[in-house]
Amino acid sequence: MFDAVFRNFSFLMGGLLITFKLAACALAGGIPLGILVGLGRISKNKWIYYPVTYYVNFIRNIPLILVIFWFYFVMPIITGSSIDPFPSAVVSFIVFEATYFGEIFRAGYQSISKDLVNAAFATGLTYSQTVRYITVPIAFRRMMPSLITQSIVTLQDTSLAFVIGLPELVRRASIVDNLEVRSIQLFGFVAITFFIICYTGSKISRYYEEKVRKANIL
Amino acid sequence: MIEIKNVSKWFGDFQVLKNINEVIRQNQTVVVCGPSGSGKSTLLRCINGLEPFQQGEIIVGGVKVNDPKTNIYKLRQKIGMVFQRFELYPHMTALQNITLAPIKVLKLSKKEAEERAMKLLERVGIPEKANEYPANLSGGQQQRVAIARALAMEPEYMLFDEPTSALDPEMIKEVLDVMIDLAKEGMTMLCVTHEMGFAREVADEILFMDYGQIVERGTYEEFFKNPKTERAKDFISHILH
Numbered sequence A: 001m002f003d004a005v006f007r008n009f010s011f012l013m014g015g016l017l018i019t020f021k022l023a024a025c026a027l028a029g030g031i032p033l034g035i036l037v038g039l040g041r042i043s044k045n046k047w048i049y050y051p052v053t054y055y056v057n058f059i060r061n062i063p064l065i066l067v068i069f070w071f072y073f074v075m076p077i078i079t080g081s082s083i084d085p086f087p088s089a090v091v092s093f094i095v096f097e098a099t100y101f102g103e104i105f106r107a108g109y110q111s112i113s114k115d116l117v118n119a120a121f122a123t124g125l126t127y128s129q130t131v132r133y134i135t136v137p138i139a140f141r142r143m144m145p146s147l148i149t150q151s152i153v154t155l156q157d158t159s160l161a162f163v164i165g166l167p168e169l170v171r172r173a174s175i176v177d178n179l180e181v182r183s184i185q186l187f188g189f190v191a192i193t194f195f196i197i198c199y200t201g202s203k204i205s206r207y208y209e210e211k212v213r214k215a216n217i218l
Numbered sequence B: 001m002i003e004i005k006n007v008s009k010w011f012g013d014f015q016v017l018k019n020i021n022e023v024i025r026q027n028q029t030v031v032v033c034g035p036s037g038s039g040k041s042t043l044l045r046c047i048n049g050l051e052p053f054q055q056g057e058i059i060v061g062g063v064k065v066n067d068p069k070t071n072i073y074k075l076r077q078k079i080g081m082v083f084q085r086f087e088l089y090p091h092m093t094a095l096q097n098i099t100l101a102p103i104k105v106l107k108l109s110k111k112e113a114e115e116r117a118m119k120l121l122e123r124v125g126i127p128e129k130a131n132e133y134p135a136n137l138s139g140g141q142q143q144r145v146a147i148a149r150a151l152a153m154e155p156e157y158m159l160f161d162e163p164t165s166a167l168d169p170e171m172i173k174e175v176l177d178v179m180i181d182l183a184k185e186g187m188t189m190l191c192v193t194h195e196m197g198f199a200r201e202v203a204d205e206i207l208f209m210d211y212g213q214i215v216e217r218g219t220y221e222e223f224f225k226n227p228k229t230e231r232a233k234d235f236i237s238h239i240l241h
């Protein structure tokens, strides 16, 4: 019943690889940028706080598909040179996902009480030692479930890159479908593939959530 | 010796400390009491440089706290602090809570730091809890670990900010007993507390703070038998019910 899938298996898997690559690049850029965005969102310096906050509010209130379109079709008009779909998609995703990761990091930093940090300082630890041994480890444990969940969302979001012709899994399935006319099995296969990956991810996230809850770190 | 000279502090327009002048001599135990919001916690945080202040100076053991040239991290090693809500690191065991600063700041080996920590846990009466996480300890046990964590740096001064006010009544004594021992051994201590039994037993002097000012200073007898101000009389009648 998956005959069309089997005939084009390596072509489809190549698409999945591109999906993974795009998601990996989006996370590799989006998480570090998100760490900075999170710091910007708790900054007391208004020259940092306001620009970062406007950026976050702006991006979070427009659909991702527009961000992808905008980068791909409008950037070349402004810069005067065309841009490949893959780097264009990577930039869009980093810019978009960093706002979501930024809010997760902001919440993580803010969950640590001022007096806990004071307690560390009171023993003579420096600022950087306190960040390294206290703030970041605690924030990271608390944020782990949200980080995993957002990473899964990022992976699902990558399918939107098909709108600029990036040959990722969904795009390749539709190319095969044009030749084979097997929509149900092809897109069924795509759905199952995404489901397995994302379900596994959400199980891992659940596991961490449980672990954190048990250790009473939340 | 802790010298507090003409210290004033504002949060925006609100003056939280008003021209405070006090000296805590070596080996003294001084109790600070006063209504909530009077600035007691803020005063303690100024002493170890956790809060900046706009006027005056604080000198601890001859070192000026509010001097940009002072290595504040070094100074804080000499000043232990205990908080109302314990503030143990939740991701570390009791032992790890105590050894972190000795290892990272004093550069003790892990073994030396753990030996020191175990001695302190014995001293506060809970050596069997060394490998427990804070979440699995009672409030009284957590506060004793927090005291051990401060003592592990072998400080010359200890600041206590309402160490028993978040505890259930049956746990207050176990924490106070540790503090009483410390005071009797000659630790220089500044304790914000309303535990008047503790004050009577070990306090050399009591400071009464109200609206950012030290309104009265005297021995236990002087303060409780002959409060000079209406505000102190009022306060005493409230805490004695």
Ligand SMILES: Nc1ncnc2c1ncn2[C@@H]1O[C@H](COP(=O)(O)OP(=O)(O)O)[C@@H](O)[C@H]1O
Pocket (backbone or CB within 6 Å): B011, B016, B034, B035, B036, B037, B038, B039, B040, B041, B042, B043
């Ligand atoms: N970070 C802060 N910003 C503004 N006001 C503060 C801050 N910290 C404390 N205050 C105010 O300063 C006053 C004294 O607070 P605090 O020192 O905690 O008093 P106490 O410990 O005696 O209850 C309170 O009115 C409190 O609201």
Ligand SMILES: [Mg+2]
Pocket (backbone or CB within 6 Å): B040, B041, B042, B161, B162
């Ligand atoms: Mg207080």
